[in-house]
Amino acid sequence: MDYNDSKKRFKLYKAGKAWLIAGTVFLTLIGANLAANADSTTTDTGNNSVQNTQTVPNNQDITSADADQNNVTPISSKADDKNQTETTKGTDETVNEPINGDSNAVESNSTTTIDDISSKSDKDKDDVTTTAQADSNNQNSTSLNTDNINKDKNVSTETSTNNHDDSVKSDSSTPTDNAKPDGWNADHTQYTQDGQLVTGVQNIDGTYYDFDENHNLVKNNYVQSQWGDWYMFGDNGQVVSGVTPWAGTYYDFDPVTYLRIDNAYVPSQWGTWYLFGNDGRIVSGVTQWAGTYYDFDPNTYLRVDNDYVQSQWGTWYLFGNDGRIVSGVTQWAGTYYDFDPYTYLRVDNNYVQSQWGEWYMFGNDGRIVIGVTPWAGTYYYFDPHTYLKVENNYVQSQWGTWYLFGSDGRIDAGVSPWAGTYYYFDPYTFTRVDNQWRSGYWFDNDGKIVTSSANLSYLNVKFAYERKQQAINTMINWMTDKIGKVSYSMTYRNGPYSYDCSSAVYHALAAGGFLPVGSNGTTETEFGDLERHGWVIVPASQARRGDVFIWGDRGHTLGGDGHTGIFYDDYNDIIHCNYAHNGITINNANNVWEDDDEPIVTVYRFNGIL
Structure with missing residues (x-):
């Protein structure tokens, strides 16, 4: 389009009781939605028929009212009866024109009042601007925020004019006079920085806060930051460190990085130590960690030391002074117990080898056995001091009677060699028989066999076999x-x-x-x-x-x-x-x-x- 193309306009004004027709010339500007004042005007009082070819911006509302008999395109205004005049004596003179109630064009030194923003489209409400002619050396523009417009309906705009500049410029990015101040809002739920409400994790006053996509402060939640890491924010919105209750359990957050601590045994902010699992939750019950097992009290979450406790699945285990699960022969509660090195369960009613190689008998209650004890269909005797099985010896039991135990530790019955001779032990009571005939031999009052040397030789061979x-x-x-x-x-x-x-x-x-x-x-x-x-x-x-x-x-x-x-x-x-x-x-x-x-x-x- 030719920038020098001009269009002639006619406007009807009232001077007293007489109507005047003023002709004006407007330049059509490419890309502009607003009309500027013409450099020259022409007045024609000899023609009552007016032709109007004015171009209207798309975002203007045109209303038809007060049409007169002369076929003039009406201009809707809040001052229907107000006299408007136009002076056309020179290009440097100020021109006053009527204000279209829906137009964005405001002439210099005029005041505009916007009463009805609701009649405009949603798009227009988001971008309501007042534009003025600009001086060729100093152009000024003002952007009005829709919220501010709804709050303050009266907007005053001052502009300057330049007869040699036909363009009108607008900058919608200029902050309004009603921009929010930096800092917290009244109820401490949003924060403004550089005039904008913040989102995401922010460092404020030496700590960290998180704001959701609606700019609201996040409280008591575990959320992902804008850089991908997850953080816990407490009831006051501040980032959390240390042991913290959340979602029905406890978690620990590093006091330096604020990241959740996983799979570590760490001291809390009040000094006691806790284990946190692979999912960050505080651990209770029997738990595998650092190559062994520990137990943590289900009420206090503290490590269990030197105690025999029931696990969460019902079986019982012993944990030592350092909290580790115990295996092998172990002293506890005034006696000794043995715990299987694979299952860690207490060994009951069995004869087992200890971690240092010796063999011991453990009873039905798991305690180490001393004295005469039935096991595997016979009887054995275990020394009350060393707890070792007694072999090839004649010993007094815990109830006072004496018994002979052979080379394999079993209690002897019948004719049995011992101490260079032979004795007879009753097969039912296992006690020594004195002053009696048994198996064709006489056993004297000291229990020793009485026989000839030939019989002794025979017995030696027989019993050796x-x-x-x-x-x-x-x-x-x-x-x-x-x-x-x-x-x-x-x-x-x-x-x-x-x-x-x-x-x-x-x-x-x-x-x-x-x-x-x-x-x-x-x-x-x-x-x-x-x-x-x-x-x-x-x-x-x-x-x-x-x-x-x-x-x-x-x-x-x-x-x-x-x-x-x-x-x-x-x-x-x-x-x-x-x-x-x-x-x-x-x-x-x-x-x-x-x-x-x-x-x-x-x-x-x-x-x-x-």
């Missing part, structure tokens, strides 16, 4: 009792839940009394240990129950190059701890030997005195 068979049975029973209960391991080879081939044989030999209690070794040391304790080599083809075999070339049997076990019966079957079945099993000797590529076989038989 019986004791040997009893020891063999005890040795094999140690193995059979663990079938299906232990696994094979060369790393954890000393029980009570896993063994390898040689450690199982060593434990069985010690149980039978063939080796000292606590003996241990490998297939390589087994050769010498057997020979030093009365075992001799016999042909493999003559192997029988109770004989011990070692497979492999002596001097080269360590690891997978050797294997050992015990003959379960005469030649056919062996009982052994093996990798193939991951535990102790009974298998055919020939089949296993062939599967092992038929290694060198050495068989030992006991030929000593027990």
Whole structure:
């Protein structure tokens, strides 16, 4: 469009009782919605018919009222009867025009009152502006916020004019006189900074607050910040640190970073320590942490030390002075208990090996046993000072009577050798028989057997054989009792839940009394240990129950190059701890030997005195 195109306008004014027609010329501006004052005007009083081609901005409302007989386009105004005049004596003179009630155009030195903003569209309400002609060297514009307009209907705008500038400029970003001051609002729920209400996490007065998308202060909630981290804000809206109740439990927040603490045992702001789990919640009950287990009181959340307590799933555990769960033999409440190293449960009514290698008996209530105690179908005696099983000794029980306990610790009955002679013990009461005939022999008033030297020689052979068979049975029973209960391991080879081939044989030999209690070794040391304790080599083809075999070339049997076990019966079957079945099993000797590529076989038989 040509910037020099002009349009002639006519306006009707009243001078006294006479009507005057004034002609004005307007420049059409590209991109402008407001009309500016013309540089020149023309008055024509000789024509009562007026043609009007004025362009109207899209956001103006045009109303038809007071149309006269001369076919003039009416201009709606709040001052319908007010006389308006236009002076056209020169381009430097001020021009006063009527104000369209819905127009945004305000001439210089005029005052505009807006009474009805509700009649405009929602779009217009958000951007109501007053525009004035600008001086070519100093242009001023004023933006009016809709909220401020609704609050103060009377708006005064001062402008300056320049006859040589035909454009009108507006800057809607200029703050209004009613912009909110920085700081908190009256009820301390919103905060203004640089004239704008803030959102997100903000540092205010040395602490942090969070404001939601509606600019409202967040209270008592755990929310994500604008940079992704999560923070807890308390009842007063301030960021939280330390142990804090929330959502029916407790959480801890780092006093420096304010981040939630997960999976850590930390001191609270009042000094006591608490454990917080992977989800940040405070922990109660038995909990795994730092490679072991601890218990935390469900009411105080404090760590439980030196107490035997029931877990949240019903089973009972002992926790030591440092709060750790206890395993093995442990002193507590004036006695000793044993706790399984895998399940941590108390061991009841069992004879078990301690963490330092000794064996102890624990009763039905879990307490360590002393004195004469029934177990596994017989009776044993445990020293009241050392708690160890008494073997091959004649001792007084806790109720005063005396009993003889054999080399395997079992109570003796019948004719029994002891202290270089023989005694007889009643098979029902287990007490010594004095001054009586029993089993064809006379036992004197001191309980000793009375017989000839020939009879003594016979008895020595007889009882030596019986004791040997009893020891063999005890040795094999140690193995059979663990079938299906232990696994094979060369790393954890000393029980009570896993063994390898040689450690199982060593434990069985010690149980039978063939080796000292606590003996241990490998297939390589087994050769010498057997020979030093009365075992001799016999042909493999003559192997029988109770004989011990070692497979492999002596001097080269360590690891997978050797294997050992015990003959379960005469030649056919062996009982052994093996990798193939991951535990102790009974298998055919020939089949296993062939599967092992038929290694060198050495068989030992006991030929000593027990």
